[in-house]
């Protein structure tokens with residue numbers, strides 16, 4: 001057991017070298033004291049690229065990693081490194097099930113990027129495996145760990161806006177292109193069905209996160225009610241969803257949520273996130289408005305029924321480490337992983353396994369209603385260590 005002055009340190013292995021792997025790793029390398037955290041710390045031990053060892057080496061340069069961090073040219077080497085406590089899976093959605101399974105089967109704890117998997121059955125298999133192997137597993141929905149999200153959940157629980165009856169959330173990009181196209185090339189992971197592309201799994205998950213953390217997560221255990229799902233989807237020419245709207249209904253709680261996402265028009269038309277809220281949490285006594293983007297919100301407002309025009313505005317800036325000139329907000333989910341490992345917890349109470357599974361069930365149902373189909377290679381729930389998704393056959 002660490003003493004109160006010695007932080008409990010966890011040793012990270014990073015799987016993949018793309019955009020979010022770089023951002024997350026730079027957050028890991030910030031000094032926890034710059035966000036007022038003293039009880040835990042993070043150590044970057046290794047990074048793996050499925051493309052080449054060179055990619056891993058150049059990744060370490062880009063993130064300004066300290067000397068001594070190992071670079072691997074395969075995911076298998078990473079998960080077999082005895083110095084790694086936890087693997088961060090930062091591959092496209094299509095790969096999460098096979099990659100997270102690769103790590104769990106090798107006895108590693110896992111933090112897996114969102115969307116957790118491509119379907120609910122894959123999510124259930126990951127959870128069963130973590131349970132059977134007594135390992136920690138968490139879906140990396142970073143927004144839930146923001147102090148802003150924690151504060152909003154506390155406000156709702158304290159009854160500040162009364163009974164919450166409706167939540168409306170949007171997370172959309174204005175990537176409309178000429179002649180009905182989107183600005184993403186068809187091979188891009190945002191629209192490529194082979195990579196489980198589409199608005200819902202990439203962006204809509206955040207709209208759903210706001211519905212779930214306000215309407216579902218806060219329901220008392222004895223009253224937990226899984227939602228009914230009604231979805232409407234417009235398909236892109238690649239076969240992925242380009243616009244998806246979902247209504248979640250909780251009849252026992254007399255509540256509903258509307259989760260929106262599209263790649264055609266942005267939530268914030270002028271890119272400033274000041275014109276209007278991305279999320280409205282509406283209660284019997286007032287509402288909380290969260291300014292976008294839904295995945296990285298920095299401000300919320302409280303409008304009470306009896307406020308007589310007085311609106312409370314609360315800013316929640318993301319601390320930066322001045323030494324590294326960095327701070328994106330992903331460190332809070334990493335801190336949660338460290339505290340769970342320190343305390344022997346296998347899942348995070350802020351996003352329990354059961355909730356990740358219900359969210360995957362909702363997304364699977366919505367995609368089914370919209371007739372979106374992904375290939376067998378990425379939807380199978382049969383683990384294959386030799387799958388090209390694990391070995392890097394791109």
Ligand SMILES: NC(=O)C1=CN([C@@H]2O[C@H](COP(=O)(O)OP(=O)(O)OC[C@H]3O[C@@H](n4cnc5c(N)ncnc54)[C@H](OP(=O)(O)O)[C@@H]3O)[C@@H](O)[C@H]2O)C=CC1
Nearest residue numbers: 016017018019020049050051090091092093113114115394
């Ligand atoms: N939490 C957040 O804010 C964000 C989360 N994400 C999530 O992170 C994941 C990765 O997204 P992002 O980093 O933007 O994606 P990138 O395309 O930038 O990177 C993905 C990485 O995965 C690896 N990979 C393995 N196989 C393939 C393949 N067939 N095609 C493409 N890449 C492959 C590659 O690394 P290598 O070659 O080294 O193996 C690649 O660099 C997604 O699940 C996404 O939803 C994304 C952005 C923000």
Ligand SMILES: O=C1OC[C@@H](O)[C@H](O)[C@H]1O
Nearest residue numbers: 020114190202203206295
């Ligand atoms: O998780 C995400 O949040 C930020 C977006 O830019 C990105 O596409 C998405 O994957």
